[in-house]
Amino acid sequence: MDAFGFLLEGFAVALRPFNMACAFGGVLVGTVVGMLPGIGPINAIAILLPVIFVSGVPPESALILLAGIYYGSQYGNSISTILLNVPGTTSSVVTAIDGYALTRKGEAGSALAMAAIASFVGGTLAIFGLVLFAPALAGWAIRFGPAEYFALMAFAFAALAGLSGAGLAKGLVATGVGLLLASVGLDPNSAVPRFTFGELRLFDGLDFVVVTIGLFAVSEVLLLLEEEGRETRTGVAVRKVMVSLQELLDSAWSLLRGSLVGFFVGVLPGAGGTIGSFVAYALEKKISDDRGTFGKGDLRGVAVPEAASNSAATAAMIPLLTLGVPGSATTAVLLGALLGLNVTPGPLLIQDNPEVFWGLAASMYLGNAFLLLLNLPLVRVFVRVLSLPRWFLIPGVAGMSFVAVYAVNSSVFDLALMVGFGVLGYLLRKVRVPLAPVILGLVLGPLMEKNLRRALALSDGDWGVLVSSPLSAGIWVLTGASLLVPAGLALHRRLRRM
Amino acid sequence: MKGGAPEPRESGGGQGSRPELGEGRLGDRVAGGFLVILALWVAWESRSFVVGFPADPVGPRALPLFAAAVLGGAGLYTLFRPEPNPLWPPSHTVLRLVTAVAILGAYPLALAWIGFVVATGGAVTLLSLLFQGPPVRSALAAFLFSGGLFLLFVHLLGVPLPVGQLFIRIMGW
Structure with a gap:
């Protein structure tokens, strides 16, 4: 059966009423949390996970829901970016340039409509890419041995640390913290306790839901509390949310180019939506900014980064699903979710769990269509959610974090850990250490260790095995480049300043 | 970030950037x-x-x-090679942060005693007050929220949440 036939079977899964409800619920939750301060897709997924685990939802439905939150949040993100000039994630920073300029010109409605359409185009085109490339990549990756996996994971760490935008040293600090957290507990091979301080409740290791909610949600509560009293928020009236056919036609090529750039950047670990949207915007400005309107409220300046970041978000699912190697914090949380649902992403996923992979791919078409329908006519309803007061919203996030963390193991100890990680997350963010590599380290650390030890066991302790195949050697070269290029650029800047 | 773009709000992922920068390292x-x-x-x-x-x-x-x-x-x-850090908050903000951490830290200790509904309602109310919420409405929202979560988790999802030793003793449950 070819990809098309499998995709039809995927639609049979995705069109089951319960799964459609999951896709709809996911994108709805995603839109809202992507828009609001203090929540974001990572917290939403981490908070929902314990609920999903206890409710016994089948894995494909759970993944449809969680992925819906993931790509739906990209749409929601553009709403607060365009209206309030408050990008929720780094990937929509570029959208703010032209998007907010349009809002100030009173054209928020067309900017929002263009963002929704661009997100739809980027997301949908990238699913074609996913359906085409994922099975091929999986077929190729099936020959990967432990040495190749180890190299691949090292590459994911290097790329994320090098490209996170906070500087290589800070990215590496975050990676080290994540790997250290991953080693807490009984070593799975030898049952040697590591960093447990004799505490039995640490023998199973740190639960990644507890750590994630602490690092992200609790630290966000603290950061927002710190900001409290300094916010300046102005209501924006949004009139008709629509673009004309002419405007759409004018942006058609921009949409396509943005989607394409986003896709190829998004497949790479670490890069994702942020770099995809920056590169696509810069490229588009070179190609089509003939009248110098970019940056002053050009609809194409909204179309391009939104198409790119949504395309990149979907493309980032490819390494997650086919290699089991996520390249960003949110996909790392999705990996943790999959492992918790007893679905092991990797080259065998498409063979062993076709209903999960193809059902997910098909559901993403539906989800993007839902998002377009939700975002064009209903955007004015969402905008009202933006004016919810913080005293109502942020403590509510804390309350949901409590119940989610407690539900993981019914453990008060976990709640205390969550608070501790919240303080740690706050301090890390104050010294500009990015949190994404911490989560990646926590989730990938055990897998990386397992592959390293397996590779060395097979080679009787000969470290040469790690670079013995051309493929792993090639990945190590890429890994070195991801570390050295940002370091070299930083050195160059430093020298120029002197 | 170039082009006059604002710093990201960072609600998950990305660098810990805040708009105001101090020169403190x-x-x-x-x-x-x-x-x-x-x-x-x-x-x-x-x-x-x-x-x-x-x-x-x-x-x-x-x-x-x-x-x-x-x-x-x-x-x-x-x-x-330290880099400039964002400004550390002024002392009255630090006091509020410490209060928030104290509320969060007291929550696990209180949970077994006063039960999920009261502990969560109380903690959320106190946090709302820290965010300058109006007292009565904060408490109302917080307790409706915690009661709703209790019903959802205990009755719909079958996750046992602590009822509270205190109430068990008083009511003789």
Whole structure:
């Protein structure tokens, strides 16, 4: 059966009423949390996970829901970016340039409509890419041995640390913290306790839901509390949310180019939506900014980064699903979710769990269509959610974090850990250490260790095995480049300043 | 970030950037020093993680030693090449942050005693007040919220949440 036939079977899964409800619920939750301060897709997924685990939802439905939150949040993100000039994630920073300029010109409605359409185009085109490339990549990756996996994971760490935008040293600090957290507990091979301080409740290791909610949600509560009293928020009236056919036609090529750039950047670990949207915007400005309107409220300046970041978000699912190697914090949380649902992403996923992979791919078409329908006519309803007061919203996030963390193991100890990680997350963010590599380290650390030890066991302790195949050697070269290029650029800047 | 783009709000992922920057680098120095000490401690602790299987040549110490090397290297760099940190909050804000952490930290201690509904309602109310919420409406919203979560988790999802020793004793349940 070819990809098309499998995709039809995927639609049979995705069109089951319960799964459609999951896709709809996911994108709805995603839109809202992507828009609001203090929540974001990572917290939403981490908070929902314990609920999903206890409710016994089948894995494909759970993944449809969680992925819906993931790509739906990209749409929601553009709403607060365009209206309030408050990008929720780094990937929509570029959208703010032209998007907010349009809002100030009173054209928020067309900017929002263009963002929704661009997100739809980027997301949908990238699913074609996913359906085409994922099975091929999986077929190729099936020959990967432990040495190749180890190299691949090292590459994911290097790329994320090098490209996170906070500087290589800070990215590496975050990676080290994540790997250290991953080693807490009984070593799975030898049952040697590591960093447990004799505490039995640490023998199973740190639960990644507890750590994630602490690092992200609790630290966000603290950061927002710190900001409290300094916010300046102005209501924006949004009139008709629509673009004309002419405007759409004018942006058609921009949409396509943005989607394409986003896709190829998004497949790479670490890069994702942020770099995809920056590169696509810069490229588009070179190609089509003939009248110098970019940056002053050009609809194409909204179309391009939104198409790119949504395309990149979907493309980032490819390494997650086919290699089991996520390249960003949110996909790392999705990996943790999959492992918790007893679905092991990797080259065998498409063979062993076709209903999960193809059902997910098909559901993403539906989800993007839902998002377009939700975002064009209903955007004015969402905008009202933006004016919810913080005293109502942020403590509510804390309350949901409590119940989610407690539900993981019914453990008060976990709640205390969550608070501790919240303080740690706050301090890390104050010294500009990015949190994404911490989560990646926590989730990938055990897998990386397992592959390293397996590779060395097979080679009787000969470290040469790690670079013995051309493929792993090639990945190590890429890994070195991801570390050295940002370091070299930083050195160059430093020298120029002197 | 170029082009006059605002700093991201960062509700998950991305760098910890806040718009206002101070020139203080003390945070980086302290963090760097702390990381170096942490790395040394991790490396020291890892000595004892030994197993003698020939089938597992590196054993359980590989991952922590690798983490220690990364932390130590990056920590040294941060110690000697600190970057400007965002401004640390003024003292009245620090007081509010400490209060918030105290509320969050008291929650697990109180949970078993006063039960989920009261503990969550109380903690959420106090946090709302910290965010300058109107008192009556904060409490109303918080207790409706915690009661709703209790019903959802206990009755719909079958997750037992603590009712509270106090109420069990008073009511003789």
